[in-house]
Amino acid sequence: MSEFGRLLGSIARGKHYTTVIDLCKQMESSGIAHNVHTFTILINCFCNLSHLGCAFSVLAKMLKLGLHPNAITFTTLINGLCLDGKVHDALKLFEVVEPTVVMYGAVINGLCKSGNNELGLQMLKKMERSGLEPNIVIYNTIIDGLCKDGRVTEAEKVIDSMNSRGVKHDLLTYNVLMNGFCLHNQMEKATKLFDVMVGSGYVPDTFSYTILINGYLNIERIDEASRLLSEMCNKGWLPNTVTYNAFIGGLCKAGRIHGAQEVFENMCCNGPPPNLNTYITFLDGLCKQGHLDLALTVFKLMRERKMNPTVVIYNILIHGMFNFGMFEVARGLFLSLFHKGLKRNIHTYNKMISGLCKEGLFDAAYQLFRQMESDGCPPDSWTYTAMLSGLHQSNDTSTADQVLREMADKGISAN
């Protein structure tokens, strides 16, 4: 039985979540019983596929069988709730179970990732008071949240207090800090920190290099990014899909479409294989630079390579088409979302409405605006702004007033 758990665990670690779920079904039908361990693995798989409902059904089944979920089960569920954006529910669950260090790690991560650094810091304090010692994972989580928020100085203070509590920083701490500098146009500081890190005996990994590479690419320093790429290769670190995706984005941004295409084609032929983000990055770059024909070719290629376009891919193309006057193509793409069974999101509608208004197609825009609610995408402040501007352009003051009232009723204010 524990053999089975081990098997499931290793498959789950390889991220083959659906395989695990299938195996569990087979296991059940052949009468092999679950235990807390295998149930928890199953819950984690559902969480990682964002099938929270299924995850909680498994929990219910566990309870019905008289099995007691343990701290790991709860941590898994808390993490799943956070991944699904339900941080409040995660907190509620957290409050009714006996906390552990890892459980704190999961909620703090959920809080920091959802823009609640303050609550994350409060949790850290609460944890310290409760007698549980925060570990390096918890500190790195907080430091990352602060760095991404541009609060690198505060992050450095957290490092000091962490050190004085006897927790030593690690390679991740350096990577997180470097990324903080890179994201806020402080490449000199990032580079200096890289040198400090190497000088202290840490061996930079693929993350370290990709962080710096991406930083240089963001300021269009392709030369320096390429130099780092060779350096990392010489040191024996293989650039991965993320590293190349960063190059594709950076090259497109610098207008070097040909270079980006070369990187992309090389990935297709020699690996590492392009993933969804490769297509998102490349298509977005192509569309922003007005290379719509090539974008459509890549879009076709994507489907030939059995990579399923998502709504994000469609949004990018729709946006590109509107920007370069091909609004009929954009409308066609919008319609194919329905044919393909892909759910529209707020980006889709905001792009469509502002695009249609730009073309003077106010009625069409208004029609979409009115279908948003029933399509599960309630308009946000940006939708209202775009729609109102369209209504004003078409001198439809009565509709504009009505929309303004609705907006006020919903407590949404203009941008």
Place this chain on the structure above:
RNA sequence: GAUAAAAUUACUCUA
């Protein structure tokens, strides 16, 4: 009781 299951870093669509 565990040589099995849980939390942290890079690429990633709109004004």
